[in-house]
Amino acid sequence: MPVTTRRDGATAHVILDFPPVNAIGQETRAGLMAALDWIEAEAGLERVILSGAGRAFAAGADASEFDGPAIEPHLPDVVARIEACEVPWIAAIRGPALGGGCELALACRYRIATPDAQIGLPEVTLGVVPGAGGTQRLPRLVGLKPALDMIATGKPVTGSRALELRLVDELSDDPAFAAEEVNHELLSTAVAVGDLPGPEADAEALAAARATAGARMRGQIAPQRAIDLVEMSITTPLDEAQPVERETFLKLRAGAQAKALRHIFFAERGAKTPDWLKDTHPAEITRAVVVGGGTMGAGIAYALLNAGIFVDIIETDAEGVARAKANVENIVAASLKRGLIDETTAQARRAAFNATADYAIAQEADLAIEAAFESMEVKQSVFGQLQAAMRPDTLMATNTSYLDVNEIAAVLDDPTRLVGLHFFAPAHIMKLLEIVRGDATSDAALATGFALAKRLRKLPVLAGVCDGFIGNRILARYREAADTVMMDGSNPWEIDEAMVEFGYPMGPYEAQDLSGLDIAFANRRRQDATRDPNRRYIPIADRMVNEGRLGKKVGVGWYRYPGGGGKVVDPLVEDLAREEAYFGKVERRAYSPDEIRERLVLAMINEAAAILDEGIAQSAADIDVVTVAGYGFPRWRGGLMHHADTLGAGAILARLEAFAQEDPVAWQPAALIRRLAAEDGRFATG
DSSP: OOEEEEEETTEEEEEEOOTTTTOBOHHHHHHHHHHHHHHHHOSSOOEEEEEESTTOSBOOBOGGGGGSOOOSSOHHHHHHHHHHOSSOEEEEEOSEEETHHHHHHHHSSEEEEOTTOEEEOOGGGGTOOOOSSHHHHHHHHHOHHHHHHHHTTOOOEEHHHHHHHTSSSEEOSSHHHHHHHSOHHHHHTOOOGGGSOOOOOOHHHHHHHHHHHHHHTTTOSHHHHHHHHHHHTTTSOHHHHHHHHHHHHHHHHTSHHHHHHHHHHHHHHTOSOOGGGTTSOOOOOSEEEEEOOSHHHHHHHHHHHHTTOEEEEEOSSHHHHHHHHHHHHHHHHHHHHTTSSOHHHHHHHHHTEEEESOGGGGGGOSEEEEOOOSOHHHHHHHHHHHHHHSOTTOEEEEOOSSSOHHHHHTTSSOGGGEEEEEEOSSTTTOOEEEEEOOSSOOHHHHHHHHHHHHHTTOEEEEEOSSTTTTHHHHHHHHHHHHHHHHHHTOOHHHHHHHHHHHTOSSOHHHHHHHHOHHHHHHHHHHHGGGSOTTSOOOOHHHHHHHTTOOBGGGTBSSEEOGGGOSOEEOHHHHHHHHHHHHHTTOOOOOOOHHHHHHHHHHHHHHHHHHHHHHTSBSOHHHHHHHHHHHHOOOGGGTOHHHHHHHHOHHHHHHHHHHHHTTOTTTTOOOHHHHHHHHHTOOTTTO
16 A cells, blocks of 8 residues: 554554655555545544655655646645644655655644755656645745745755755654654644745845746746746735646646656656666676776766775876876865865775776776777777786776777677776766667676666666767767758857757857867768768868867867857858858858757757667667757757657658758658658657
């Protein structure tokens, strides 16, 4: 049963018992209603203690119900009955009390939490608003600004912070036991949260919340609607405001953004070890070597350190060793400054890290990760030296972004021990990890990759071998389409603005300026020998690099960065594009923002469809995880392939065929799109 009850003298215990997170679905709501009926029929009760079985109080509503009609009993009715119950309820909170779980706690007369409990209303992250009184009760309890900070961003607070906010009344390592000890007189005089007056007006806090939501959750509807509802709590009685909150919740729940956010939520939850690897035991990793101590290598090393793994970075010489040590120390210092770790933890990170130029250290490692320069010759040399130094059964991984994993593995006597682990910069922060399976990669190597991803708290996605795997292959087509639009009539800043309007945090040219134009330049040179001579090539970016415009690190790229600060438009780039168009005999024309967006997005969808059809990606959902977690595709659109399904394969095919009239090579529709259009199928199931 999802709700269990028992009586102990004058105390009734109501336990949410639906592991692992005690999600509040229809059966749980019905169980709470039945518990209320039982409590109201019992005589002599002084208190009801509401707790959660296992490690969670309640991690929110069962989101799988959101695609259907609302089913009775409804959570607002449960919450109202708890708050109105003659026997006062105490919430004993350990672990997460999120969404509906938080709203249940707010209905109680008293709240006790562990210091590390997580309490919050994260509904906006799923495209909805709290629907059981959260936007009205929380501001009454903690005040307007703290409520806005929690509700409009969806960020929870710890139990310790909740005590500071007066969201909880006590802290205890054993909240249920502490609930039994609460003074009866104190409990019987506690005022229900719904009976508290509305919070004081604060126009500045409201304006700041709207600005923050507009900047950090650009294009999303729910955060602004949530702020509207919190503002209502200032003057509107609870019984008048709650129906408005509920109507807003139900309307948003049925909307496209909420459906997209639910999709990516479940897609990310599904990013884990595949079922066919469940019986394969991963290697135990206590010590790892990372070859290369640059920005990427240092980030990988720090991610491993955070997971409790001892790390040796191997560099080429003393200068490289010193640089690697400085890079790791910079991350430690930044983490300290941001409050992510304390000094004790920082010292532990430093003690578990070493840098050397001696490959002999690899003999002690359980895993080696290569993060060297993106050159086949360099990488093969690294693995040759690792093989000579390491135990013959130790796993190896390459962090290559584009190169052929099979060719890298060919230098090994046993290529089954090599797997691709493509981290994303900064590696200690970015959640995505592409796990690349080579032709010879063993199941044990793959299982270890997935186990490591879990340990590092990353989202693993299995990818096959091709140039760029999943994400970078789509990125390359995105940039190619952008360059073509630039050559034919737009400016980089117009293209960037169009894609920011679409929902990206930044456009393709600003992103290139941050990463460095020389990286993509080197990749293009690598592809020169195999590039299709019939495919149109845009030389503008090559000229940028040849003229020393490498991006923000040198103060000038697609934009100028005076004093190393914010970007400013550079008319010289427009002149360069016009000059190349003249040389290429291109008659330029203006593109509207909608035309820019359509071309760039359809180019990515077409490439992704080919990737899916070739088996490079295992599912459309995997591509969605890659594009959202690794490349900034707007989360509220659900990922690239979910967005493609909202457009429809037939409509996509029609536009691709129209573009193919201009360029039949670049815009040739993928075979999968043709099949889905003919069958009226969907990428999610095709």
